[in-house]
Amino acid sequence: MLRIGIDLGGTNIVAAVVNDEYEMVGKAKTPTATPRSADEIFDDIAKVCKEAMAQAGVTIKDIFSVGIGTPGTVNKEGVIEFANNLGFVNVPAKEMLIERLGIENVYVDNDANCAALGEAQAGSGHGAKDFIAVTLGTGVGSGVIINGKIVAGVNNAGGECGHSVIVVDGEPCTCGRKGCWEAYASATALINQTKAAMEKYPDSVMHELVKANGGKVDGRTAFDAMRRGDIAGIKVVDAYVKYVACGLINLVNIFQPETICIGGGICNEGETLLRPLRRYIDSERYSVYSKIQSKIVKAELGNDAGIIGAALLGD
Numbered sequence: 001m002l003r004i005g006i007d008l009g010g011t012n013i014v015a016a017v018v019n020d021e022y023e024m025v026g027k028a029k030t031p032t033a034t035p036r037s038a039d040e041i042f043d044d045i046a047k048v049c050k051e052a053m054a055q056a057g058v059t060i061k062d063i064f065s066v067g068i069g070t071p072g073t074v075n076k077e078g079v080i081e082f083a084n085n086l087g088f089v090n091v092p093a094k095e096m097l098i099e100r101l102g103i104e105n106v107y108v109d110n111d112a113n114c115a116a117l118g119e120a121q122a123g124s125g126h127g128a129k130d131f132i133a134v135t136l137g138t139g140v141g142s143g144v145i146i147n148g149k150i151v152a153g154v155n156n157a158g159g160e161c162g163h164s165v166i167v168v169d170g171e172p173c174t175c176g177r178k179g180c181w182e183a184y185a186s187a188t189a190l191i192n193q194t195k196a197a198m199e200k201y202p203d204s205v206m207h208e209l210v211k212a213n214g215g216k217v218d219g220r221t222a223f224d225a226m227r228r229g230d231i232a233g234i235k236v237v238d239a240y241v242k243y244v245a246c247g248l249i250n251l252v253n254i255f256q257p258e259t260i261c262i263g264g265g266i267c268n269e270g271e272t273l274l275r276p277l278r279r280y281i282d283s284e285r286y287s288v289y290s291k292i293q294s295k296i297v298k299a300e301l302g303n304d305a306g307i308i309g310a311a312l313l314g315d
Helices: 038-056 093-101 111-122 187-200 205-212 221-227 231-255 265-269 271-284 304-311
Strands: 002-008 012-018 024-031 063-070 080-083 088-091 106-110 131-136 140-146 259-263 295-298
Touching (some): 002 111, 002 304, 012 304, 038 093, 063 304, 106 111, 111 131, 111 140, 131 231, 131 265, 187 205, 187 231, 187 265, 205 221, 231 271, 259 271, 265 271, 271 295
Parallel strands (some): 063 106, 131 259, 259 295
Antiparallel strands (some): 012 024, 080 088, 131 140
């Protein structure tokens, strides 16, 4: 069967025709170009879907289902209740796609859930039924899959692991609360931690690295300094890894998933990040004597995870 998966992002709209082997046999994209009305954006969504079908040499009659992953909160009727970066409030996404594409089999979900589903089935999960995807980016995105199904909760907004609290009355989070995992484990948090260490250690090699990077502190700064034996870089990375591990340990102990995959630019560090994470988790997990343990791996699909996962929403 052929399905269409759509990733509605703040920067680009991407649609692809996906086959049963999770291959994208036709793909198209266009800038989201916000701020615009929902009608204008969904006109463009329909346009890229048709372009992807044309590239694949098929029509809507050949498509089994259409799925779309979107930022924000989505209810069970396929309405995007709120998506701040798109300016959406109560946008009937399912209805608008049915109207524009002429297909009834349409599904709408949060983009992080779609990415988790894509990684679970076609990427790092290798078909795992109990799987969690965590993305360390501007925030900490996550999707939880148990027994092959996305954990949605009563209001269809479950699985927001980044807003579990790991430090009571801790650092302020963008959500308005304090001590969220996101406030310590996101790439944004790592950059803030790096800047604080640079102020404390004026002789740190991080100053040299930032100067060579055009004055920009990024997620690589502390890791690069650590590799050069810089004490400040070592301290930043060690603290950051512990913060990431703290949230992962909670997920392992609560859900006991087969696999947790870690995505986001920081994961380009590969085993430099994953090896100490596994070590901390092994020492703190509750099921220390169990023969089967959760695997901690790097995400494999990159930006394609959300598209493939969206295509699988109708399965």
